[in-house]
Amino acid sequence: MKKSFIYIFFTSLLILMPGCNDMDLFPQDQLGPDNFWKTELDIQSGIAGVYTKLKGGSMDWNRYGLDNITDNSYSWTTWTGIASIQSGSIEATTGGIISGSYKSGYEGVAACNNFMKNYPVAKENAKLSEEKANAYEAEVRFLRAFFYFELVRFYGDIPLYKEAISSVEASKIKQSPASDVYDFIYQDINFAIDHLPNVTYGSGHAVKGSAQALKARIALFQGDWKTVESVTRDLIQSNLFRLADTYQSIFIKREGQSNNPEILFSITYLNPDYRHDAEMVYYYQNEIAPMEDLMKCYEENDTRLKEWYVFTGIGEKSFINPFGEKASTEQAPLTGWVLLKHMDKYRRETYTYTNYDFRTDNDVIVLRYADVYLMYIEAMVEQGNGTTTDALAVKCMNEIRERAGLAPVSSISRDGLRLERRRELAFEGLRHFDLIRWKTAKNVMNSLVTPAGKCTFEDHMYVWPFPLSEMDVNPELDQKPGYK
Incomplete structure (x- = not known):
């Protein structure tokens, strides 16, 4: 299937997933078996509709901004609630990303469940082979696991809807233990691993490697080191991906995302109709301002430091671009650093843009091979009581370091692994979850001072409210401890 496949069927989503309740748990006028779900084309269209649900909350390009609630960066804006969360003010009424991530996550779940409700009839009507039928189902179950x-890594115990629901009353259920949610996630992701095509990624559709990498990330968050080791080792030994x-x-x-050997899963865009604002918001408006604490983590000759960041000085907008010309942003970074990681810095025209001139259709990276390497390394470090000389782990680390222009190592410590994760994966939306799963968020955030002042973090903030x-919609929910 071609990459453009997703976009061809976007219009069908408007038919498949119309007016719903606040969480979009059930479509009230969904097309059913009598007027849809007749052909394989209908099935493909339905799957394309599910993929569009990736563009919401903190899942799409907004995931990069999650670093603004950590020690990596600072945002001068307040509209998403990010600044409040970073400073330590997290309430059930915070809104912004807290409510948006919850809503968009369940809209995605609902889209998957609604597809699965109609799929038995659809695959029968389309006369699919068992292999093809399982492959289509595997895509949707991969997305439902995602x-x-x-949801579960933000909110912990959450309502678990295993099937499509038909009414508002049916949506009013208590939260399930996170362990039950994880059990359900593993059922889906294991099915996806078993039935997705074992090929390189490049179509915008999940492949087996996508599911393996997601399963490793899930196990990583739970500290299940044996599973992380096993899944990442299998993925590495498949030789389908590389840095x-x-x-x-x-x-x-423009620089080569299509069929890139490092990408395992991404959220795809295509100009002119499907684009996003990452370059405008994060570069030109400086809503991600890297902090000095992160900059000090990079060695002076680190290629990533040179490629991904530029220093203007606190309150200064101007810098010299790669063409030797003076460039300027709209907002001056309050930390003195401008983020270029997600900006087309080698396109001269970009520097002439002002607000709303940007037409960004860079795919948003969700899973990539460098993270697979780092997950494998971490599994070996943790199973080695904080250090490892495992040959494959050392090889993986040195490939990452070699690309960054750094000297090789012969052993890896816990601190070394965590430092490398911070440097390599900065501004990909993973730092917050690393601090949460390492249980270091309280210490790190209580030591952090931003341009807005000192931050605070309390124990109950490890999960969001x-x-x-x-x-209000679901009175069966019990609010998280520590929140009103």
């Missing part, structure tokens, strides 16, 4: 994982030759080719479409708006 949506539920996005890209350049960083730009991973994150910038249920948004007050959702508790």
Whole structure:
């Protein structure tokens, strides 16, 4: 299937997933077996509709901004609630990303469940072979696992809807233990691994490697080191993926995202109709301002430091671009650093843009091979009581370091692994979850001072509250301890 497949069927989503309740748990006028779900084309269209649900909350390009709630960066804006969360003010009424992530996660779950409700009839009508039928189902179950994982790692215990629901009353259920949610996630992701095609990624559709990498990330969050080791080792030994030759080719479409050997899963865009605002918001408006604490983590000769960041000085907008010309952003970074990681820095025209001139269709990277390497390394470090000389782990680390222009190592410590994760995966939306799963968020955030002042973090903040708006809709929910 071609990459453009997703976009061909976007229009069908408007037919498949219309007016719903606040969480989009059930479509009230969904097309059913009598007027849809007749052909394989209908099935493909339905799957394309599910993929569009990736563009919401903190799942799409907004995931990069999650670093603004950590020690990596600072945002001068307040509209998403990010600044409040970073400073330590997290309430059920915070809104913004807290309510948006909850809503978009369940909209994704609902889209998957609604597809699965109609799929038995659809695959029978389309006369699919068992192999093809399982492959289509595997895509949707991969996505459902992804949506539920996005939810459970933010909110912990959450409502678990295993099937499509038909009424508002049916949606009013208590939260299930996170362990039950994880059990359901593993059922889906294991099915996806068993039935997705074992090929390189490049179509915008999940492949077996996508599911393996997601399963490893899920196990990593739970500290299940044996599973992380096993899954990542299998993925590495498949030889279907490798580190890209350049960083730009991973994150910038014009530089080579198509069929990039490092990408395992991404959220795809295509100009002119499907684009996003990452370059405008994060570069030109400086809503991600890297902090000095992160900059000090990079060695002076680290290629990533040179490629991904530029220093202007606090309150200064101007810098010299790669063409030797003076460039300027709209907002001056309050930390003195400008983020270029997700910006097409080698396209001269970009520097002439002002607000709303940007037409960004770079795919948003969700899973990539460098993270697979780092997950494997971490599994070996943790099973080695904080250090490892495992040959494959050392090889993986040195490939990452070699691309960054750094000297090789012969052993890896826990601190070394965590430092490398911070440097390599900065501004990909993973730092917050690393601090949460390592249980270091309280110490790190209580030591952090941003341009807005000192931050605070309390124990109950390791999970986010249920948004007050959702508790109004579902009174069966019990609010998280520590939140009102």
